[in-house]
Amino acid sequence: MSEQVQPTRHRQVAGVTSTNRTTHPTVNSWEPAYRYGVIAADIVCTVLVVVLAGAVLSANHLTFGPLPLLGLEAVTVAIVIGSLFLNRVWNTTVLGQGAEEFRRLGRGLFGSVVALGLGALAAGLPGARLWVFVVGPAIALVAFPVRYLLRRPLHRARGEGKCLLPVLAAGNVDTVKDLISRTRRAPHLGWRVDAVCTVDGRAEIGVELEGTPVVGRFNELAEQVRRGGYRIVAVTPDAYWTPRRLQQLAWDLEGTGAEMVVAAALMDFAGPRLHVTGVLGMPLLRVTEPSFTGFRRVVKTLVDKVGSFLLLCLLAPVLLGVAVAIMVDTRGPVLYKQRRVGKDGKPFTIVKFRTMVTNADALRAKLEKVNEGAGVLFKMKHDPRVTAVGRVLRRYSMDELPQLLNVLAGSMSLVGPRPPLPEESARYAPDVRRRLLVKPGLTGLWQVSGRSDLSWEESVRLDLRYVEDWSLALDALILWKTFRAVFGGQGAY
Template sequence: MCSVAGIAQFARFGTNNSFVVVDGHHLDYFTVSLIIACAWMGALTIYRSRDKQVVGIGPDEYKRVFSATIILVGLLNLVCVVFEVDIARGYVALVFPLGCLGLIASRWALRRWLSSQRAHGHYLSKVVVLGAVEDVKYVINQIEKKSGPAYEVVGVVMPGKPDPAGLFVNGQPIPVVGDPYSVVGAVAATEADAVIIAGPVEGGGAYIQELGWQLEESSTQLILTTGLTNVAGPRIHSRPVEGLPLMHVELPHYAGGKHVLKRLLDIVLSAAALIVLAPVFVVLAVLIRRDSPGPVIFKQERIGRRGQTFMMYKFRSMVENAEDALAGLLDQNEGAGLLFKMQKDPRVTRVGEWMRRYSLDEFPQFWNVLLGNMSLVGPRPPLQREVDGYESHVHRRLYIKPGLTGMWQINGRSELNWQDSVRLDLYYVENWSIVGDIIILWRTARAMIRPVGAY
């Protein structure tokens, strides 16, 4: 941060000596930069952006960095107004955006390094999972799929007589290291860093409290699963009331200021994309026209927010009569659930094949985003026949605008089964955030360079 402040100072003032007047005293900008850097470090510490529970896992680390920066900017402005300090606007306009980008880039680079180390079994937190068989299996499955990995399950603790062969999860044996009354000994034997309680346990709250006291001596973490599988961490808040810990779960909101900000982001970025990508549009249009007869743009009716229909635009990647030929291919469907997908779809043109691989056929949807039919990030835009086959809870996908990209785009696309596709979309609908959208856009850009499941 000191280096970024120095760069901003040099870019704004060059080699000239510049000062800020504070209560009659002159402070050079080197001192100002040092104060801002120290305050920034303090803000990051207060927001616990280096907490080992968030470093390298999920978007919360980036959100804390961004939030700490925004609060620091606000406090700096307040101090300047109250004490009549005039800091050069050009300097402030450089130091905070550059600093925030630098912080996020450094965290991303550290995360890449940490992920590579964890893939080789380094820097993992050893955990023991406690609970009934099905609860334990579910938690271990989720850890293996979603933790990055961040945890290494070194043993399980279950009631009853343990199987000498251990517990098998996905064909892999996990040793049973004890029962609910020998957890402390199991932790010592396995050198575990944490105990995860996977669901209800005999003895309830009293047992958990007693276990927490026993684990205090070894500084072992005690982690409780909530069972709220579609609720992200920021929506969960704990508030003690007279010694009674209450868990508050914020309800998702589908209107308000956050959605206005999302729409502004859509307008700015989609307009910029249409301008920047205009030459690419021309080249793709020429290639499509020369490759096969038919229109350059393919139009199809899709279902948007609250079930409203709209016309979605794509570059044509199939032959002109693709919709008519669909009926004859339904028995060869390789897609998930209500989706039709074929890895070797005979309707796809030569140009369309590589356009679909790199998602270039979806570029005209920036126009849909600008019009307001779609958003940059959201659930996949469904067809009417798909919506007609939705189960009741799946209609929640229509609570917000469909997206040009989304959770499905960065998690395997056509390789996802129907249940995972629905789960990801519903998770996004209930837990989306502006920072989360920016992360998804960044990961989409990476997925376009190294596509997975795109056909």
């Protein structure tokens, strides 16, 4: 990834802002290159899968009536690429951005399967049903990992301070500071706050917020964008921002090429629950109720059952090896059973590999004074109760593998909030109890975001975010990231 061109920096001399005026936003050479690379990768994946599937099916003498194989392959590629285009899969605002990129990709591929199926049914092509249900999933199995692999060098470059979009933030001092700290903690999202505007401009020479220069007042935003070449104007909460002023700012930014992003100050919802609609000429942000039932939940349950069964079969040799290692290391049972609280507050018994000495629960009372856990959690980085084999198992989360039996039985899910102990859930505040609206998970946002290194407040926020904004695409992304978090061993003890 080549480093982006830096926006023009402001120089303040004797209270006067001097700039090298530009009429267009900064153009980053990596952006079109990355987008065209993603488009090319999707097309190549589609063509390769279609051609390979055609070769395999034709070798088994499968025919498609009057339509030749080459014609069917061409139509399939055209429909898949067309569906991806219509679903705005290659929009630069979602490329490399969280689960939304994968959500759109999944929606585009699903739409192409529906279109192919209906077309084949209308044409009465023999063998078309097998073709559709082989080619569609095969493309997804290739396209999703390729998209993720394309992200890796981009995110690595952003971690090094490259390939970032210059942002001009405008809002209350506290909310701007929060935005700056968030963008620095998550550089892979691609934002870098280069300048700030405040209501009064803080015109004194050299004033900065979190090391970022304050360059002007709110009423100078559009002019600052034209001078500095910023790509994003991030508007954070401030009493100044009335609907009329936001509308005027949007008009003023027209033609600058900068994207205006407004923080929803009244709520902390995101993802599929948010919908922007217009009623009687008024733009309204509609928040739908969290979905805990319906078709998507049926799909999630099916994935849990099938996925846990396949993983148990695949990992059987590993499970056996771990069991032998535990028996050799210390005397006692191989499995450790513990009561946890599940969906709707119903208790269940969780199954794990034993990683501590057999009287660990009795010894916990003596260690409460040196508890290093966050909030209601009990954690110690160097817990004397953990065995030698247990330390290895915990580092790579292998002690959690027997919980696949809980997933198969239906008391847990592959992805969800962390299953709490009864004494923990008894101390939950009413808002924290929303974690119990869904099944607890073998992994979750907490697993891929720091695990035991997280503060209690951050752990709760992540779990509540999952409950509120759950989607199949988010589940898939969490499962994918879990492998990296587990193999890296970050935050596990």
